[in-house]
Amino acid sequence: MAYEFGFDVVRLEIxxxxxxxxxxxxxxxEAMAGDVAAHINVDSRGMGQILAEIEREQQEAGxxxxxxxxxQLPQMRGFFFHPRIVMSVVQAIxxxxxxxxxxxxxxxxxxxxxxxxxxxMSETVTQRLQRLIESLLV
Numbered sequence: 001m002a003y004e005f006g007f008d009v010v011r012l013e014i015x016x017x018x019x020x021x022x023x024x025x026x027x028x029x030e031a032m033a034g035d036v037a038a039h040i041n042v043d044s045r046g047m048g049q050i051l052a053e054i055e056r057e058q059q060e061a062g063x064x065x066x067x068x069x070x071x072q073l074p075q076m077r078g079f080f081f082h083p084r085i086v087m088s089v090v091q092a093i094x095x096x097x098x099x100x101x102x103x104x105x106x107x108x109x110x111x112x113x114x115x116x117x118x119x120x121m122s123e124t125v126t127q128r129l130q131r132l133i134e135s136l137l138v
Contacts, residue, residue: 005083006118007033008071008104009125014132017041027136029129031119034073038117039084040109046087047133050107053092054130057105062096066123069103085111095123 010033017026027047029040042050057063093106105126109117121129 002114002116003083004116004118005038006120007031007036007038007074008120009033010071010073012121012125012129012132014129014136016136031121033071036074037082038109038119039082040117041084041086044137046090047137049087050090050092051130051133051137053090053107054094054126057092057094060094060096062098064095064097066095066105066126067103069122071104071120071122083115083117085109085113085115085117088112094126 009031012029012031015028015030017028019026025044027042027044029038029042031038031040087109089110091108093108095103095105103123105121105123107119107121109119
């Protein structure tokens with residue numbers, strides 16, 4: 001069953017999964033905020049796609065680094081939701097001149113089943129994502 005879900009990310013981690021020597025490397029990006037977490041499975045090609053999306057967005061006309069932005073914790077007391085998808089494509093949308101209200105990055109992760117997870121991140125969390133991916137792909 002396909003679903004759409006999004007939230008503001010407070011922190012994230014990336015874990016490399018164990019694979020056979022002849023298999024592609026696989027990772028899980030875990031984005032968290034309060035009682036909500038999204039788990040996005042990504043292979044090394046997908047990790048490169050995330051980096052390329054960040055770099056593409058930073059080259060767009062009108063791009064500006066995000067300013068002070070405070071993520072809002074999901075109001076889902078007593079309800080634990082942890083969507084899991086296998087990333088097939090990602091789109092990154094960074095802050096731009098003229099949109100002073102959007103001081104955050106938005107990442108739209110799609111999977112082959114039609115599900116979508118939208119993660120909003122501060123500039124600091126986005127930079128952490130970029131550094132973690134770069135260190136894992138070395």
